[in-house]
Amino acid sequence: MTIPSLEIHLSEDMLTEALRHDARVGLTASPKWLPPKWFYDARGSELFEQITELPEYYPTRTERALLSAVAGEIAEAAAPEVLVELGSGSSEKTVLLLDAFVAHGELELYVPQDVSPSALETAAEQINERFPGVSVHGVVSDFTHTLHHLPRPKGKDGKRMIAFLGGTIGNLVPEERAEFLSSVRDVLDPGEFLLLGAGLVIDPAVLVPAYDDAAGVTAEFNRNVLRVLNSRLNADFDADAFRHVAVWDAQQEWIEMRLEASRNMRVEVRDLDLTVDFAAGEQMRTEISAKFRLSGLEGELAHAGFSVARHWTDPDDRFALVLAAAK
Incomplete structure (x- = not known):
């Protein structure tokens, strides 16, 4: 059994500086916004x-x-020696891929990437115990900026597959998606693969409640971004004075999560020496979650330099896995 290793390209100071930048830009914009990563x-x-x-x-x-149903087909089509997972978190779903890839006999290295060292350490240890023949090399980074740090296979003919699951691609606006997909293509050699998980456009009556649950958990999750600013930037948001809002934008084909001020408020972000005023009813965007049509997603991939090898959808056509090869 090999010992998992951890490569760090994102320090706590760097993370704080990124938060400071995003908070200053987003809170002084009109309309206001904050990135969902916080x-x-x-x-x-x-x-x-x-x-x-x-x-x-x-x-x-x-x-x-869907992964459980088609992981064997993905392994057969891609047969990577290195699996890189962006935004891996707990790597729970990735076990389904790893099972299939190990059974196929090609996989040598798993590279989980995340901003959280603790999440990576825990996941790496669990993966290492379950798959003793696979080396694990965690990378602490922001996937939007440090793709060039991804390890390469040892053999000259070895192939990598980058997995970007969970529908996270939908959190990027179209310009960000184009930049991200192009940057992924830039680090892959021709014939290497990207596996993309993406939510599909479905009935808003099913879609909207997924982001506005009856128990109010998503509302608390949304308001948590304000508590992050309070704790990390010495702000004084009254998080409970903001209402969670989730709306379907039919033109953009995305869900927007927003926080709406319940009253006039003046917020001090002391570490930024910034005063921010909110009017009663003013909304601040905290997340988009774009949903896709397969033709549009394949077009975006083609524009970035990929050709779609295979795609799979669930029986209700709510979610897609797209396997794209670098051209």
Whole structure:
């Protein structure tokens, strides 16, 4: 059994500086916004895990069931020696891929990437115990900036597959998606693969409740971004004075999560020496979750330099896995 290794390209100071930048830009914009990556402190991660178990929240269980059904086909089509997972978190769903890849006999190295060293250490240890023949090399980084740090296979003919699951691609606006997909293509050699998990456009009557559950867990998750600013930037948001809002934008084909001020408020972000005013009813965007049509997603991949080798959808056509080869 090999000992998992951890490569760090994102320090706590760097993370704080990124938060400072995003908070200053987003809170002084009109309309205001904050990036969804700042939901995820320890409490935010705990809340999201609760969300994935809610009856309304279909994406996680749908993707897991789809992966379980087609992992063998993915292994047969891609046969990578190195599996890189961006935003790996607990690597729970990845076990389904690893089972299939190990059974296929090609996989040598698993590279989970995440911003959380503790999440990576825990996941790496669990993967190492379950798959003793696979080396595990964690990378602590922001996947939007440090893809060039991804390890290469030892053999000259070895292939990598980058997995980007969970529908996270939908958190990027179109310009960000284009930049991200192009950057992934830039680090892959021709014939190497990207496996992309993406939510599909479905009936808003099913879609909206997934982001506005009856128990209010998503509302607490949304408000947690304000508590992150309070704890990390010495702000004084009254998080409970903001209402969770989730709306379907039919033109953009994405869900927007917003926080709406219940009254006029003046917020001090002391570490930024910044005063922010909110009017009663003013909304601040905290997340988009774009949903896709397969033709559009394949077009975006083609524009970035990929050709789609295979795609799979669940029986209800709510979620897709797309295997794309670098051209």
